[in-house]
Amino acid sequence: MLRKGSIAASLFWLSAAWLVLALVTTGILLTDLYSRTLDQTLTETLDFHVESLTGALLEMRDPQSPEVALADPRFERPRSGWYWIIRGDDGRLVNLSTSVVGIDLPGVGTAADALGRSSEIINDPFGTQLRMVERSVTLDGTTYRITVAGNLTEILELVSSFRGQTFIVLGAVGVMLAAMSAFVARIALRPIARLSRAVEAVREGDSAEVSGTYPTEIAPLAEEVNELLRSNTQIIERARNQVGNLAHGLKTPIAVLRNEAAAKKGALADVVTSETEKMSNMVSTYLERARLAARTSVVGKKSDATMVMLRLTRVMRKIHPDVTIAFQRPDASLPWFRGDEADLEEIAGNLLDNACKWSKGQVGVRLSSERGDKGAQLLVRIDDNGPGLSEADAQKVLRRGVRLDEKTPGTGLGLDIVKELVDVYGGSLELKRSQLGGLLVELRLPTARLGGLVRPEGA
Structure with missing residues (x-):
């Protein structure tokens, strides 16, 4: 059933309206084409009869000869609507068909065309509509006008019957197409209904994600x-x-x-x-x-990693004045971080602070981008010349609340918080051996296009 306001109902009614318009237009055009065809056929038939009478007249050399006639039996039946008359140039009656007896049939009053033929539509005394064709022929210096009339009412009745039958057929076709449109709409929109049910299942807690296979459009x-x-x-x-x-x-x-x-x-x-x-x-x-409360989504946010790292290095130089922090500033083509600026500050700040605490006076910071399995990523490298970590300790230190040295101030939650934030953004965090002799932290985060945002010059 098509519910009011649904996409299926909208598609059905739009399709139905278009079908009605298209089928009515088609019916009118077909009827008009059929009417023109029949009228043209009638005119051509009358032209043939005029040519036949002309040939007989020229052959017999006598317009009153019984041989000047047409074989079509309709010209022999009274009130048939099919007539022929031969008149002299002065309008006197010279010859006629049996069907004209007792009928005063006027001549064609319209001007002749380039072929010397004139045509007109009139009504006979019995109310029958006629198509008349007339042509002039000169024989032995005398001009004769040959007029042939055909029953146009028969043509109009055929057109009317065709029109009725056409609209009945087109109406049936329209009903079938409308039913097909409703059926197709329901079939085509089933994936949307399945998607709606899948989302509802997630909302109700029955499923953790939207499952199922859907068409490429959705x-x-x-x-x-x-x-x-x-x-x-x-x-x-x-x-x-x-x-x-x-x-x-x-x-x-x-x-x-x-x-x-x-x-x-x-x-x-x-x-x-x-x-x-x-x-x-x-x-x-x-x-x-x-x-039980949820945080605000990070979707749609972006931040300038270069500016964030500049601020962090300035702060860390004040907090750790005995540590030399070398920051290799990238060019303006570096993509932005796709996420909240405060989160990037928390991630990079924890990593940089740890590097300063454990270093022996030298820390390096580098920003770049790379393309991996997840597309373009922002790569943050922070290394120091401290004692570093073994491979086992590197894995252990990322666990929640784990501290390898209880003497160093802190709660042991810094790297854990960093890892959580990195996971939220779909990034990665790796701890390796630095060329400076200490720990190298490689942080990969998703990137966002600059999108017209301009990095302040000289910042």
Whole structure:
């Protein structure tokens, strides 16, 4: 059933309207073509009869001869609508067909054409519409006018009958085409209905992604929906991890306060114990709520990696004045990062800060682009001359909260946060041995075209 406002209903009614217009126009054109054809055939038949009478007249040399006649029996039947008359130049009647007896049939009043033939449509005394053709012939110095009339009413009746039959046939064809249009619309739009059900299944929690095979026209839509779902899942997971990071950071200070208060006696200790308990409960409550909240999508954002790295190197030079940070600034053709600028600052800032902490005074930063399996990617290389990491330690350090040196200030969550953000954007993070002797971090992130954005000169 076609529901009001649906695409199938719109297609059906548009198709039906176009079919009605096309079929009515076709019927009119076919009827007109048939009418012209019959009229032309009648005219050609009358021309033939005129030529026949002319030939007989010239052969007999006597316009009143019984041999001057036509063999068509319709010219012998009264009121048949088929007549022929031969008149003198002065209008006197010279010869005629049997069907004309008792009828006053006028001559053709129109001017002759280039072939000496004139034609006109009149009505006989019985109301029959006639097509008349007339031609002048000169015999022995005398001019005779030969007039032949054919029954045009018969032609009009045939056209009327043809018109009725044509519209009946075209109407039946229109109904079949309309039914086919509705059927095709429903069949063609089934993939959209399947896609709608697949999206609904995701919304209801019955499926993790839009599944199924779709036509090439809507397959990209299904894939984009899945990409959006994957991005949303990663963002939610990232939010949960960040909430866990916050819980991890607050848990120890609150526990210390509670333990210290429990070891003391007095009003102040009681107040601290009570308030820390409230703090613990509130943190647990709101952190649990935060775990269920989703972050804003990063779709459609882009940022200038060169400008971000310039700012970060300036900040790190102030924080770590004893470290030399060499930043090889790329040219203006470097593609932008396809994502949020704050996320890029968090990723690169953590990596650069770690490099400065572990280096022996030398850190290098390079930006470039490369094309891989995922298309064009932004490549960030940060290396140092510190102790570096073994292959096993490089894999271990990316785990959540893992720290290889507890003496260095920090929570151990920096690289973990970086990894989460990189995964959200579909990038990659690799830890290798640097040519400087320490650790080389290779960060790959998706790129966005500049799209008319201009990088400030001299920034």
